[in-house]
Amino acid sequence: MTTQITATDLRAFTEDWLDWYRAQEERLAGPHGFLAITGLHWLDDRPRRFPDAPGAWSTAADGVTVALDDGEELVVEGSPVRGEHHFGVIPERGGVDAVWGDAVIEVAKRGGNDIVRPRHPDAPLRAAFAGTPAYAPHPRWVSKGRYVAFDEPRPTTVGAAVEGLEHVYDAPGRIEFELDGRALSLTAFPGHGAGRLMVLFTDSTSGVTTYAANRALTVDAPAADGSVVVDFNRAVNLPCAYTDLATCPLPPAENRLPVAIEAGQKIPRERGGA
Structure with missing residues (x-):
């Protein structure tokens, strides 16, 4: 140039950049952005519970499954689910967001591994973000x-x-x-x-x-x-x-x-x- x-x-160049910068920061610090993540849980074939998500989670050849206890509920694609729910096979770099109260439970695949990554709006990292x-x-x-x-x-x-x-x-x-x-x-x-x-x-x-x-x-x-x-x-x-x-x-x-x-x-x- x-x-x-x-x-x-x-x-003018600076004002345009500032609009971009503010939008970038808003996405990062959104209620369920990356600053809201509270755990990175790697799944295998053993059902396991995590402190920041409901249910017992596992994965197998047919994909990710969660077994919810009585009184536990997730909302997946707008529909409430209880008991056992199959997310199916998650594509690489893909994911599904399941809503749990004010939190979002991200179910995803990264590097060939299925993961659960809860996002809570009150996460300390997000609360302290400046x-x-x-x-x-x-x-x-x-x-x-x-x-x-x-x-x-x-x-x-x-x-x-x-x-x-x-x-x-x-x-x-x-x-x-x-x-x-x-x-x-x-x-x-x-x-x-x-x-x-x-x-x-x-x-x-x-x-x-x-x-x-x-x-x-x-x-x-x-x-x-x-x-x-x-x-x-x-x-x-x-x-x-x-x-x-x-x-x-x-x-x-x-x-x-x-x-x-x-x-x-x-x-x-x-x-x-x-």
Whole structure:
């Protein structure tokens, strides 16, 4: 982008970024957002009860089952359930939210494992949340790039915030761009929404001013000519930056950028950030 930025341009750019930032924080700190998680429970074939969810939970080849005691009830897809309830096979990175009073019991699959992850609005982490530190936004961290599709999606295995866990993504291509005159590229994974892309990355600020393990960036669907906009001002922390009760993926090795991206979200206060 041009370096000729007027005060009016910068003010408008900042106001637009602030709208995005506030929406991001609202989602994170919502009543059933990631800050509301109180436990990460890994299921197996032995029915087990947990202190922050009703019922005894187990999983088998036909999927997840909960056995509710008398007086216990969940609401699944708008319908109350009692006794034994089968959630069926949960797809990888999929999940079902079961309502329990003012809490939500997330039933999901991560790294091939079925999990139960209760979310309570009064969770201490959510109650104490005071916002995420971030760099002041600036257009210098916006780059026009090019999306290069692979001949076919490449299965890409990455590590996770949970030791021993792995995630596999079908990477559809890479994003090539320049920053301060330096040619860089990032392997892209499918994002949320038609054609959108998601990149996981680290850079020279990781572990210094930004979260050490990862940050994520959403890129809108490429134009017909493959052009994309890479805006590092909107680099976000994944849930593992705030809580150990998350299974976030780590970036592939080629996404460790050899530059300092002094933009986007910083180390959360929950992890000792300023």
